[in-house]
Amino acid sequence: MGLTATMTSSARSGPWIGRSPERVEDAALLTGNGRFIDDLGVRPGTLHAAILRSPHAHADILTIDTAAARAAPGVAAVVIGPDVKALTASLVVGVKAPVECWPIAVDRVRYVGEPVAVVVASDRYKAEDALDLIEVRYAPRPSVIDPLAAIAADAPILHDGFPHNVASDRRFRYGDPEAAFAAASHRIAIDIVYPRNSCTPIETYGVVAEYSVSDDAYDILANFQGPFSIHAVISRALKLPGNRVRLRTPPDSGGSFGVKQGVFPYIVLIAAAARIAGRPVKWIEDRLEHLCASSSATNRATTLAAAVDDEGRVLALDWDQVEDCGAHLRAPEPATLYRMHGNLTGAYDIRHMSVRNRVIVTNKTPTGLNRGFGGPQVYFALERLMQRIAVELDIDPLDVIRRNLVPGNAFPYRTASGALLDSGDYAETIELGAREGGLDELKARRAAARAEGRLYGIGYTAVVEPSVSNMGYLSTVLTPAERRRAGPKNGAQATATVSIDPVGAVSVHVASVPQGQGHRTVLAQVIADVFGVAPQDVRVNTEIDTAKDAWSIASGNYSSRFAAAVAGTAKLAADRIAVRLRRIAASHLNVEASEVAFGNGKVFSRDNPDNAMPFARLAALSHWSPGSLPDAAGQTIRETVFWTPEQLAAPDDADRINSSLCHGFIFDICGVEIDRATGEVRIDRYVTAHDCGTILHPGMVDGQIRGGFGQGFGAALLEEFAYGADGSFLTGTFADYLLPTSTELPEPVIVHMQTPSPFTPLGAKGVGEGNCMSTPVCIANAVADALGEKNIVLPLVPARIRALIAGEEPPAPVGGMTAPRAKKPGGRGLEGEGSADVGAPPQAVWDMLLDPATLQAVIPGCHGVEKISDTHFRAEVTLGIGPVKGRYRAEVKLFDLDAPRAVTLSGTADGALGYGAGEGRITLTPRDDGGTTVSYTYDAEIGGKVASIGGRLLDGAARVIIGQFFAALARHAGGGAPAAGAAGGLSGWLRRLFGGAR
Amino acid sequence: MPRLSAAQRHPVRFRLNGEAVEGIAEPRMLLADFIRHELGRTGTHVGCEHGVCGACTVSIDGTMARSCLTLAAQVEGCEVRTVEGLAPEPGRLSVLQAAFRRHHALQCGFCTAGILMSLDVYLRAHPAPTEPEIREVLSGHLCRCTGYAPIVRAAMDAAAELSLSTRQEDVRYV
Numbered sequence A: 001m002g003l004t005a006t007m008t009s010s011a012r013s014g015p016w017i018g019r020s021p022e023r024v025e026d027a028a029l030l031t032g033n034g035r036f037i038d039d040l041g042v043r044p045g046t047l048h049a050a051i052l053r054s055p056h057a058h059a060d061i062l063t064i065d066t067a068a069a070r071a072a073p074g075v076a077a078v079v080i081g082p083d084v085k086a087l088t089a090s091l092v093v094g095v096k097a098p099v100e101c102w103p104i105a106v107d108r109v110r111y112v113g114e115p116v117a118v119v120v121a122s123d124r125y126k127a128e129d130a131l132d133l134i135e136v137r138y139a140p141r142p143s144v145i146d147p148l149a150a151i152a153a154d155a156p157i158l159h160d161g162f163p164h165n166v167a168s169d170r171r172f173r174y175g176d177p178e179a180a181f182a183a184a185s186h187r188i189a190i191d192i193v194y195p196r197n198s199c200t201p202i203e204t205y206g207v208v209a210e211y212s213v214s215d216d217a218y219d220i221l222a223n224f225q226g227p228f229s230i231h232a233v234i235s236r237a238l239k240l241p242g243n244r245v246r247l248r249t250p251p252d253s254g255g256s257f258g259v260k261q262g263v264f265p266y267i268v269l270i271a272a273a274a275r276i277a278g279r280p281v282k283w284i285e286d287r288l289e290h291l292c293a294s295s296s297a298t299n300r301a302t303t304l305a306a307a308v309d310d311e312g313r314v315l316a317l318d319w320d321q322v323e324d325c326g327a328h329l330r331a332p333e334p335a336t337l338y339r340m341h342g343n344l345t346g347a348y349d350i351r352h353m354s355v356r357n358r359v360i361v362t363n364k365t366p367t368g369l370n371r372g373f374g375g376p377q378v379y380f381a382l383e384r385l386m387q388r389i390a391v392e393l394d395i396d397p398l399d400v401i402r403r404n405l406v407p408g409n410a411f412p413y414r415t416a417s418g419a420l421l422d423s424g425d426y427a428e429t430i431e432l433g434a435r436e437g438g439l440d441e442l443k444a445r446r447a448a449a450r451a452e453g454r455l456y457g458i459g460y461t462a463v464v465e466p467s468v469s470n471m472g473y474l475s476t477v478l479t480p481a482e483r484r485r486a487g488p489k490n491g492a493q494a495t496a497t498v499s500i501d502p503v504g505a506v507s508v509h510v511a512s513v514p515q516g517q518g519h520r521t522v523l524a525q526v527i528a529d530v531f532g533v534a535p536q537d538v539r540v541n542t543e544i545d546t547a548k549d550a551w552s553i554a555s556g557n558y559s560s561r562f563a564a565a566v567a568g569t570a571k572l573a574a575d576r577i578a579v580r581l582r583r584i585a586a587s588h589l590n591v592e593a594s595e596v597a598f599g600n601g602k603v604f605s606r607d608n609p610d611n612a613m614p615f616a617r618l619a620a621l622s623h624w625s626p627g628s629l630p631d632a633a634g635q636t637i638r639e640t641v642f643w644t645p646e647q648l649a650a651p652d653d654a655d656r657i658n659s660s661l662c663h664g665f666i667f668d669i670c671g672v673e674i675d676r677a678t679g680e681v682r683i684d685r686y687v688t689a690h691d692c693g694t695i696l697h698p699g700m701v702d703g704q705i706r707g708g709f710g711q712g713f714g715a716a717l718l719e720e721f722a723y724g725a726d727g728s729f730l731t732g733t734f735a736d737y738l739l740p741t742s743t744e745l746p747e748p749v750i751v752h753m754q755t756p757s758p759f760t761p762l763g764a765k766g767v768g769e770g771n772c773m774s775t776p777v778c779i780a781n782a783v784a785d786a787l788g789e790k791n792i793v794l795p796l797v798p799a800r801i802r803a804l805i806a807g808e809e810p811p812a813p814v815g816g817m818t819a820p821r822a823k824k825p826g827g828r829g830l831e832g833e834g835s836a837d838v839g840a841p842p843q844a845v846w847d848m849l850l851d852p853a854t855l856q857a858v859i860p861g862c863h864g865v866e867k868i869s870d871t872h873f874r875a876e877v878t879l880g881i882g883p884v885k886g887r888y889r890a891e892v893k894l895f896d897l898d899a900p901r902a903v904t905l906s907g908t909a910d911g912a913l914g915y916g917a918g919e920g921r922i923t924l925t926p927r928d929d930g931g932t933t934v935s936y937t938y939d940a941e942i943g944g945k946v947a948s949i950g951g952r953l954l955d956g957a958a959r960v961i962i963g964q965f966f967a968a969l970a971r972h973a974g975g976g977a978p979a980a981g982a983a984g985g986l987s988g989w990l991r992r993l994f995g996g997a998r
Numbered sequence B: 001m002p003r004l005s006a007a008q009r010h011p012v013r014f015r016l017n018g019e020a021v022e023g024i025a026e027p028r029m030l031l032a033d034f035i036r037h038e039l040g041r042t043g044t045h046v047g048c049e050h051g052v053c054g055a056c057t058v059s060i061d062g063t064m065a066r067s068c069l070t071l072a073a074q075v076e077g078c079e080v081r082t083v084e085g086l087a088p089e090p091g092r093l094s095v096l097q098a099a100f101r102r103h104h105a106l107q108c109g110f111c112t113a114g115i116l117m118s119l120d121v122y123l124r125a126h127p128a129p130t131e132p133e134i135r136e137v138l139s140g141h142l143c144r145c146t147g148y149a150p151i152v153r154a155a156m157d158a159a160a161e162l163s164l165s166t167r168q169e170d171v172r173y174v
């Protein structure tokens, strides 16, 4: 099998667009020759960075002692907040408020994982060693995690410039919603809590930065994805004009899905570190850092009400959205909330609407771009509401959808809040999806399953998928008066350059920064069609270098803009050259320019194809013989086109905004069966019907749909960034934050319809994000149907489903003294109790428990016990919990001493890997055999890295460690054994986590 | 196994894709880092460093292994294969690699090397796999782009082609 993808001209008939040639990207990726950021060499002398991060959700930084770290082998610099503050300006905050946003904590941490110090050393291992030597003293503050709690009167405040933690509070009114609600026969409402999740690319962030003193300029390589409006944010933060901040991207990027927009604070941070170190610095994020502190989709609390008539027609909507952007409002937030603003009526013809949008900060990771961007949150509310309307009015849910659709003859259709829906026939797509997806058969299966008493449900969603964002939509967060002051923002500049070299070979460059979407292949198809050459003869470069390439703020890979905007712009650039080539060919072939055609690598007369010349020869003339070209033909060497659609206007004074250029349509059907015993949701069939306009490469379109479906499936059933009540981050590994694997992810049935967009050069619309919007709520609607339940909260993990089926789980039976009590809900607090028999009388055991020498001998991993007073001990211990082994300093105080019967211990532990605080009570009961039964209960709170990545193991580990303690105590006392069961399933847990196959 | 000192760098020698290789490593150096950054074979990727994503999978003495959970020093004297060793010769793809390309079984390609290695090891021992078996093998890998279905199809297709092909050996092996 040859390496060149099979795109030969011999087999072709008709255009390349619309076919699925093999990708030009794949040969390199399949043979290990991809060029991802960590695969590229760096300049000799490049240093490596590691980042110390906050274990607290909210705390003041009292002191940071970096002396030991600075003295460690290989360390070149240790950078902390004030160092960065001295060299940079605050990152731009997305709303007008007296609030600062730094890429590293300055004086205060506001989320677990916030950078606190950067060590720069000769290699990454040494940099990480030195992190352990940095001592930070924190004074914890109360934290707030839930967005609704954050706006309560007594909530802890994150930023003084955001009173009540509210960064923005805007109300909108379109049509006459009050009158519609007053007149409607029904008001149907739903409350939604949409969780936090992320599309977690398998490649993490990477940055290599260098500062040149002589040029006063930065040169930065990062797997950033755009939008390049962020370049302005970066250069402003680095206090230099944009032409002194050169930003480049590597040839390959290992997935992004929006997430790698969030690398930009690290670009600023590593650039500052490089300037301080005086050497190039490289940083590759690790997975814990990525899960806990890179970026995330927003979580959102929504109340949505509809005014509905007796037929289920929606007359008006009333939105109240409380958007949680985490601890800082980083650019481009609050864009997640406003991206859908023109589309808040979804696929429906609803003329009246009121909206209240609040943007909230909480002690969680700051949010950013994430595939679907605002769509999952909006459609979860809207499509759950449509399902509720059906249930409450006893109408078939699909009929409720049908009765409200924008009619097929209404396009282009202006929504109440200003979007211009470009094209489509929604009713037709629904009929197609229902027919080809076998809806009747699914209904029969549901009837059969229910007749047997099984739990089976069907869900539907109808979703408008916006693509090609208007760079002005975010200014809807400002009032019209503020917008007038700030100046207009709108449009979506796409750029493409087509060039022809002296041997007539064609190259294309675009600023689209793909992360696996196959842009190079599609562009080769598009350009091959224009010039009549084979795609493999067209070379495409999609890297970006802001110092040399054509780019603008809209450049990058987001809002599904490639097919609709970038590919079309490349075609426009090629068309311009083709017009000139025709004119030149006309003079060589002695025909009219309109007679000239391109095909099979030749330029020929349409009427007489034998009258021809090779394309390459014609194309090269501009280099070799410009003087012989006909007058005014112009050069055919290089053409750059900037294209922005006129439909993307700035928001008007009534806050109407055409937030996106294109609007695809998706209709999904999902059949689920739920296992009553386990609560597991099994997808019986998932049908997704798409109208994304003209399809350029069917194989890739289906690839985008399957990939988006997989992420939507994960969001529905598995994924959530979980936080403890105190703000501890609980899902720091892929064993805690579960992604779908091949054994549970089904393949959707994909159905296509193509209604070209009248607004894009190729008629194409975006398709990459739709299933992230439609799938979570479609699965939720199916589960709601199966269970007859209103309150559906994602992710629908088995425990949650079981609670819906059977009420809360009964507490685990207390089979013996060592059985742990149920954990506190939502926390990574530990509680437990147990007992052990020791072969010594109570007084002897009591003396041992209060004797430092004995304690040192029996505490697992103990390096020493220091007796501060009779009731105060200090100990140094090394504990391994799951993958994290570290040294902790523990302080233990004794209370309520009742010698030799009982004592209460209270203590704290602190170390590089986390912190803990707890209390326990030990009771000594004499036994008939002269020994003692030692019973204990404990209750502890754990935070920091150990909670993020060892969370699942904490209970088991605590039991093991306590078991070891009593075993050692028993040995020390000469006999007896701890009660069985303590070590339980830990080895099983470890095997599952680290035993290779998952 | 020789006793290694944590404070020192030690030579590590093994065979990589049939070729003798040697480098110097601290005892704590991960095999993934060693292969990538000391030996310069960057086709093996690191996605999690805690054994779940499978991107770093290589073959050690014919068994699939996580190179992020293996120390370089552990493969002293072993036969290690990575994605760079799959193609029969430069400019050609193996049957499995070609099936991946045909079925669009990769998008960003970051997970792909590990998946190819697991499938390569598995198909050698199980030339006629069922789809559930392939899905079981793939469950040790995370792919965020493809939804797995095209990977499953590529693996099944490659298995069928390999079992038909008498050229199996010269197409697949280095």
Ligand code: FES
Pocket: B045, B046, B047, B048, B049, B050, B051, B052, B053, B054, B055, B056, B057, B066, B067, B068, B069
């Ligand atoms: S990097 Fe080794 S399993 Fe993820």
Ligand code: FES
Pocket: A202, A254, A255, A516, B105, B106, B107, B108, B109, B110, B111, B112, B142, B143, B144, B145, B146
């Ligand atoms: S192809 Fe991107 S993660 Fe698998």
